[in-house]
Amino acid sequence: GGGGGSSSTALAISKQPASLSVESGASASFAVTASGGSGTLTYQWQSKTGSGAWADVSGATAASYIISAVTEEMDGVQYRCVVKDSKTSVTSSAATLTVKAAAVTPGAGFTDVPEDHWAYEEIMDLVNKGVTSGKGGGLFDPDGLLTRDEFAAFIAKGMGWEQGVTDAERSAAADHFADWSSVPDWARNSWAAVYGRGVMLGTLNADSYAADGARGVSRQEVCVTLARLLSNAGRVELTFDDAGEIAVWALPGVENCFAEGLVTGFTDNTFRPENNISRAECAVLLSRFLAK
Numbered sequence: 001g002g003g004g005g006s007s008s009t010a011l012a013i014s015k016q017p018a019s020l021s022v023e024s025g026a027s028a029s030f031a032v033t034a035s036g037g038s039g040t041l042t043y044q045w046q047s048k049t050g051s052g053a054w055a056d057v058s059g060a061t062a063a064s065y066i067i068s069a070v071t072e073e074m075d076g077v078q079y080r081c082v083v084k085d086s087k088t089s090v091t092s093s094a095a096t097l098t099v100k101a102a103a104v105t106p107g108a109g110f111t112d113v114p115e116d117h118w119a120y121e122e123i124m125d126l127v128n129k130g131v132t133s134g135k136g137g138g139l140f141d142p143d144g145l146l147t148r149d150e151f152a153a154f155i156a157k158g159m160g161w162e163q164g165v166t167d168a169e170r171s172a173a174a175d176h177f178a179d180w181s182s183v184p185d186w187a188r189n190s191w192a193a194v195y196g197r198g199v200m201l202g203t204l205n206a207d208s209y210a211a212d213g214a215r216g217v218s219r220q221e222v223c224v225t226l227a228r229l230l231s232n233a234g235r236v237e238l239t240f241d242d243a244g245e246i247a248v249w250a251l252p253g254v255e256n257c258f259a260e261g262l263v264t265g266f267t268d269n270t271f272r273p274e275n276n277i278s279r280a281e282c283a284v285l286l287s288r289f290l291a292k
Contacts (some may be wrong), residue, residue: 011037011085017095018154019099024072024102030079031064032092033046037085044082048094049185051174054080067097072133073186075099090286101133110140117142119280122287131157132283149187149213152200154282155225158290165189169196176201178208187213193230199228216276220246223263224253227287234259240271247273262288 015033022028034041045060046219057065057079065079080095109115113123123140126132133153134140146154156162173192174180183191191211195202202209227233233256238246246254257263262285265271277285 009036016093019096020106028067032081034083039086042084070099095105111138113140119284122284125287145216146279146282151217153190156193161193162189165192177211179210218274220250220273223257224250227253228257243269
């Protein structure tokens with residue numbers, strides 16, 4: 001509150017907001033304590049994402065700011081508070097919110113992946129390894145299109161790269177991908193990790209690369225990406241009826257993955273290289289890969 005008569009005491013922040021690490025769905029609370037100053041103190045919380053600008057949080061005008069239920073998209077967002085008196089203002093240090101995937105009880109599973117689902121074991125393997133927590137609401141969406149953002153996250157989390165991403169890696173990715181501003185917050189660390197290791201470079205459009213995060217991932221693209229992570233992979237000649245449809249740039253990667261037992265064809269002896277992969281199909285591939 002006020003200075004209790006000692007109006008000469010300059011406005012100062014005596015207790016800074018602390019960074020938090022919480023599970024998705026839990027609440028988060030940031031608080032600041034200010035002392036001194038003259039007259040009534042006002043508070044305005046601000047947030048910023050990545051290298052973006054600070055922006056006022058609507059309605060967050062008390063000494064504490066409470067988020068009732070955080071989402072994984074809020075991971076890495078920073079918060080600070082601007083405190084003003086009648087003459088001056090001071091700004092707190094920034095606190096970072098880290099959001100962890102809500103712990104899924106092994107075996108609890110997803111309502112849309114029953115135990116007799118063909119990919120049940122592999123999907124649960126990825127859940128238990130912390131690679132995915134599904135789409136929320138108890139759903140995994142096994143037949144849904146796997147997006148490039150999701151694929152980058154699967155790889156980065158599966159390899160254990162996502163946690164250690166540096167600011168330098170993030171800014172390198174921001175410089176490389178022309179569409180970085182449209183990459184969602186939750187996927188940025190993943191993209192920075194896979195780009196920094198040369199595993200996913202994006203789509204070349206004219207003379208710039210795009211993450212193209214919302215686009216699907218073809219079966220041959222998945223093979224090329226996983227093949228970059230395989231060391232000393234063998235190659236076998238492919239005997240699929242549609243082997244001629246596999247792109248020249250993708251052929252070695254598909255041969256690697258087939259030799260290592262990561263991919264198989266369909267029952268009609270086709271590989272369907274340009275088909276977009278489903279979330280369940282990718283889970284099976286990645287589970288087999290991580291078991292190597």
